[in-house]
Amino acid sequence: MFKGVDFWPHGTRLPIMELRRICIAISWIAALVAMALLFTKGLNFGIDFKGGSLFEIRQTQGTLDVGKVRETLNGLGLGEVQIQGLDEAGEFLVRVETQRPAEGQSAEAAQQAVEGKVRGALGQGYEFRRTEIVGPAVSGELKEAGIIAVASAIIGILLYIWFRFEWQFGVAAILALVHDIFITLGVFAFLRLDFGLSEVAALLTLAGYSINDTVVVFDRIRENLRRYKKMPLIELMNLSINETLSRTVLTATTTFLAVLALFVFGTEVIKGFSFAMLFGILIGTWSSIFVASPFLMWIGVKRDWSGEGSATGAAAKA
Secondary structure, three states: OOOOOOOOOOOOOOOOHHHHHHHHHHHHHHHHHHHHHHOOOOEEOOHHHHOOEEEEEEEOOOOOOOHHHHHHHHHHOOOOEEEEEEOOOEEEEEEEOOOOOOEEEEHHHHHHHHHHHHHHHOOOOEEEEEEEEOOHHHHHHHHHHHEEEEHHHHHHHHHHHHHHHHOOHHHHHHHHHHHHHHHHHHHHHOOOEEOOOHHHHHHHHHHHHHHHHHHHHHHHHHHHHHHHHOOOOOHHHHHHHHHHHHHHHHHHHHHHHHHHHHHHOOHHHHHHHHHHHHHHHHHHHHHHHOHHHHHHHHOOOOOOOOOOOOOOOHHHOO
């Protein structure tokens, strides 16, 4: 009879909580670097948030010369024009900044006129595979909606964890989640990757994925708090993390492989989304194992769920 393969050795007991100070220090340093990058370099907002025109073009004749294309389009007087080659031979992206409308011309008409100018400058032998045009008013609304969406998700998760467990668990989960989001945004700022609506969707997906792993660990901690009433808190949390470690690592691995396929074989449209998910899975798994529980210990958690006693964070910090 065929037996399944056991990918995770039973009885594993890694000293995770003993390393909590080192892990928290690494996370704080990474978060501070990410914040510094966001304040100094900022995010490279895409057309969704910045406004302008984006064209995905494929050269159907000859060999692509990005330098020649850049020189041709810079001579149109359209302001900032960005040219980016894609993975497929002969394909490239053209980004043009928001155009100021002429007297008596609407903002939408000014943006739409850009496509005609680009087509005319390139001439024959170029196929326009995708066109996106976003006006400045719409881009401002989209940016505001993206911020509200992320903030609403964080608040909703906080309320759910508070209701599901206790406020200490909710605060610890949100600290770990904010840590994940900040570091992911810092990577986008450092690599100068486009950040648009699809990347906001990736952040929201990351929030759900990360908090799901954290809830699994917290649920085991709560069970063990009821089961082992005299076990030291550090030992109890370490036991809980190790008991859920196989589930956390194997789930992260299978999800990572699925998203990796999207990143490698997907089109340019989903590159940003899939990259955010890939990095988010890694940082979310890290925070579920090494960040959320140390935060919970630092805040303090009730030992006796019957309401007759509690343990404060003082013992946890010792």
